[in-house]
Amino acid sequence: MNVKSISESHNTQQQSEETYKIFTVTVISGKGGVGKTSITSSLAYVLAQQNRQIIVADADVDAPNLAILFTPENSYNNIEHSEILEKSRETHKQTVQTSEKAEFIPEKCTHCKQCIDQEFCSFDALSWDENKKIPIIDVVACEGCKACQLLCPSHSFQINPVNSGTITTIMTDYGFPLISGETILGSQTSGKMVTELRKIAEVQAKQENRDFLLMDGPPGIGCPVLAAITGVDFIVFVTEPTTAALHDINRAISIVKSFNIPFGIIINKKDMNLEMYSELTAFFKQKGYEILGSFPINSRWPYAIVSQEPIAKFLEDQEILQEFEAIAEKLWNKRENCKEIIEN
């Protein structure tokens, strides 16, 4: 068989999906409440103002808030968040299934109670209904590990995929799409939701020729955070000058370093504790970490959230705007540098 001839006859027009490279930046903070979402929204706003072709994703799937800041015409006073999404320029909404759970089939059960007596479930998701003499599955605790399915002598369990949340795409007023994920309450699969969300954002980015993905990450350092930072190109840490925030950021940095991802730090509310602020900057500098910028406390900051606008837009404060612009510029340059490396 002639290998060559076959390959030449195959035509190649489409851009292959693997060669499309989207530069991804994730903003995380470890500790909540340090201004991560406000800062992400402003960076998105400023990048869009600079005519960058960006796409934004809210990967804080257990508490997605970014859409609130990009839907200014709906006063939050009247409308619930999910309705905000629906009412505004929702372009796409889909349910995702990222996990599996056990289902009990009563007809097959012979009431032998082995599932309980022999502790089939290692996740404590099975209990016994003394009246009906059948097991009860706690769906929240169920991991979908298939133990019950594999071990039940009368095959009374079945494992099914279940809905784990929704992913919604809206077109913001600022000219870029926003992809938000929201998990079903009590979900254990936030990590997989984030992975799913990223896939959807990447497909959309490719369709619209957007090559910069800015992602608002989840709090903490657990599974969803790991999913939001694996394989990204740059991480932005947002922190504040408190011992607790420093403790949390150090834990987060230890992970990012183990993943070998370059990162920079934004210090918010720096005048909250100026002594600690200089300690913090000295510490970061000594470690060789890049400080991207910093912001002072601004009493009008929370009102931007109430008005549902990115801080950089709402405050109309030149200094703050310039700081955001400078940070956005730095992020954009990282992308340019990264591109050169790939091309060479």
Add this chain to the structure above:
Amino acid sequence: MSETKTIKIAVPSTSDQGLKAKATTRFGRCPIFTIVSLNDGEIETVSIIENKASQAMGGAGPLAVQSIANEGVNTIIGGYYGPNAANALKQANIQMFGPLKKENATVAELIDAFLKNELEEINSATSPGHRY
């Protein structure tokens, strides 16, 4: 590369068209593996297997490795291998080769490049992948 031993190559592919199928660099989540046996630098057989791992809820990399290893594959020409996949491929003693630096390469083109020794051998994970 020893020319006498039978080489069984798996190529992650996007369709079931055998040698004409477009190759993909996505290892764990590709829909199809095209499996090509080479003997003495000649293609002996071409077969395809569906990649069950493409629909897996997690651990797609190791599952995909498991299924090609069960087919007796000893060489893979993909592109990017996540840490789980790379680890599993090593344990399975499957040699990894890098992608052809050309868009939309077909399985045939990859095999061709492989026979000409144009592909780079890979020893560790090349993409950060999804660890969880």
Add this chain to the structure above:
Amino acid sequence: MTYNSLKKESITQNIANRSFPPIIAVTGGKGGTGKTLVATNLAVAFTQSNSRVLLVDCDVENPNTFILLGKSLENKLVSSQPIDIFIPKFNKEKCVKCGICQKGCYRHAILQFPEHYPSLMEHLCSGCQVCQRICPHDAIEAGARQIGTKYFIPNAFENLDLLVGELTPSEALSAFIVENLISQATTPEIMNQYDIIIIDSAPGAHCDVEKILNASDMVISVTEPTPFGEHDLNRILELLRLINKPSYFILNRSNLTNESDFLTKKLSSDITKYLGNIEVDKTIMEDYAKGKPFVQDSRTFPAKNQFLEIFHKIQAIIKPIHDNMPSNLRIKKAD
């Protein structure tokens, strides 16, 4: 199959006949609203009224209670214990390389190549033990892998013991650690020693939080007067509606915006009742930075008074539990 339909089994319970000591969960949805601040100060406030308190830090991704109490985990008096999950250990003498364990593992954590012994990709394993149970040749033994640590700090303050769970960075199974902490805290031996147990929860409304809410007798959510605070609290309330627990909320940093009054009205419902507000306060920030609970600050300032008012309300709410339970019968009632 929905979460909803399966949770209907849960039964409405009267707070007074639940358990002794009462377990109070402090949560809120959004991060950084002051959950840990409220939990630690609540714990200290209870000790000041002569209660023995166990504070359990279940924000295992980022435990901060000890920092707010000015304590360190690297202290001689602190006892630490690894938290391990099960992993399979393959016994080569018994294994016949049949591959059944590999096929049964839902995480695809086991590899078993033709003619080879199985091997494990440790970080994919969830510890479900399915492989061990289904191996027909009894070739899988129990191994262990550490995913976190728990710390016990006795007498963090007078009458206050602190139990902290910490997830090892890069690990994913936080719920397992939460589970471990809760089951330790609810053993009769532990419960016997305290008059009240307070749990500090992680942000969000995921399964870690759900586990904590389920284990508690009273839930206090801390939020702030912004749409973020409101949205995230609503997710918690939705969760609480499903599991049916007495629930209250506190508006922290209430003068951050001028939305407070509006929000308290809007959020108060039969699912959750308003306990009070705490204003932004410089003194609180100072104490926070020093790792000192602000209820111990001898100065008087509005935010402290507001907090104490909330504390007295909480005391009144849990009083029936204390009253109903003779002090010689301080054992958790079976559910």
